[in-house]
Amino acid sequence: MRQNIISYCIRSVLIIMVRVYQKTFSALSVGACRYYPSCSEYTLWLLRFDSIVCALGKSLLRILRCNQFFKGGIAYPIVTMELRNIVFAPKNIKYWFVPYENLIFLDIMTFPKKTYKMRFYIIKSILKGK
Structure with missing residues (x-):
């Protein structure tokens, strides 16, 4: 039970951090993500439906692929x-x-x-x- 509360709190803090990023820094670079859904939206979906460690790992790999050396496109979590x-x-x-x-x-x-x-x-x- 205690582990579920801690996991919920960590997940909520990470979701808030991604939302703050979307409202502030992401607004400065409109349309810079090479994928759909955007890297921040991808992270939000994973945080909602996957474990925290897997969500962070998959999001990190996605962010590392979001550059000019990769084609981009549609990549659902x-x-x-x-x-x-x-x-x-x-x-x-x-x-x-x-x-x-x-x-x-x-x-x-x-x-x-x-x-x-x-x-x-x-x-x-x-x-x-x-």
Whole structure:
């Protein structure tokens, strides 16, 4: 329990630091990132859905690749998540989780009470919820 509180606090501080960067320094270099989503947005998505250490490591590698020696383009973050007790119901969607490998995804339809550990791309929804 205590570890969850500490992890939550560290995650919140890192998210605030990235938001401050986006509002201040990132505004000075408009359109400088070679990737979509931008490196700071990529970091925010990873901090939200991945462990802190993995998020920081993946973000560091992304920032190191964000220069003129790499082509850039679209590079969505990939996270590993556990899905359990899946309920198919209408919801407001903020992020889409697209399976990285579609090996066991179709089993979800037949075994809804099972736990699945899968890798997903995180893609932000462009539709506004009702």
